[in-house]
Amino acid sequence: MLPLLIMANTIALITHDSRKEDIVQFALAHASILSRYHLIASVKTSAQIQAATELPVEQKLTGSRGGVVQIAAEVASGNVLAVIFFSRSADWLRTKFRCLVASL
Numbered sequence: 374m375l376p377l378l379i380m381a382n383t384i385a386l387i388t389h390d391s392r393k394e395d396i397v398q399f400a401l402a403h404a405s406i407l408s409r410y411h412l413i414a415s416v417k418t419s420a421q422i423q424a425a426t427e428l429p430v431e432q433k434l435t436g437s438r439g440g441v442v443q444i445a446a447e448v449a450s451g452n453v454l455a456v457i458f459f460s461r462s463a464d465w466l467r468t469k470f471r472c473l474v475a476s477l
Contacts, residue, residue, distance in 0.1 A: 381451060381454040382410055382411050382454060383411045383453045383454060384407065384413075384453070384456075385412075385448065386418055387459070388458070388460075389459065389460055389461045390417075395459050396421075396422065396457070397422055397425045399457070399459070401426055404428060407426075407428055411431065413430065413433055413444060413447065413453075414433065414444075415432070415435050415436050415440035418430075
C-alpha cells in the first residue's frame with residue numbers, strides 16, 4: 374500500500390511595512406481563493422487583512438520579534454503550500470543585491 378501524502382493547506386502572507394496596503398488589496402481581490410486555505414501572517418499583517426476581508430488569519434509574532442522565523446519554521450517543516458511575499462521596491466532589492474555582491 375502506498376503511503377498517504379497530505380498536501381499542506383497553509384499560505385503564508387508576508388510583507389514589508391511599506392507594502393501593507395498592497396497585500397490587503399491583494400487579499401481583497403483574491404479573498405474567494407484565499408478562503409480555501411489556512412492563512413498565517415505577522416500580527417500587523419494579519420490584523421489588517423482580517424479587518425479588510427474578514428478572512429481568518431493565524432497571527433504569528435511581529436517580524437522584529439521572530440514572526441518571520443516562525444513562518445520560516447512552518448515552511449521548513451513542510452506545513453506551508455505557498456508564501457506570498459510583498460517586498461520593498463525592485464530598486465531597493467537591486468541596491469541591496471549590489472551591496473551584497475560588492476562586499477564579497
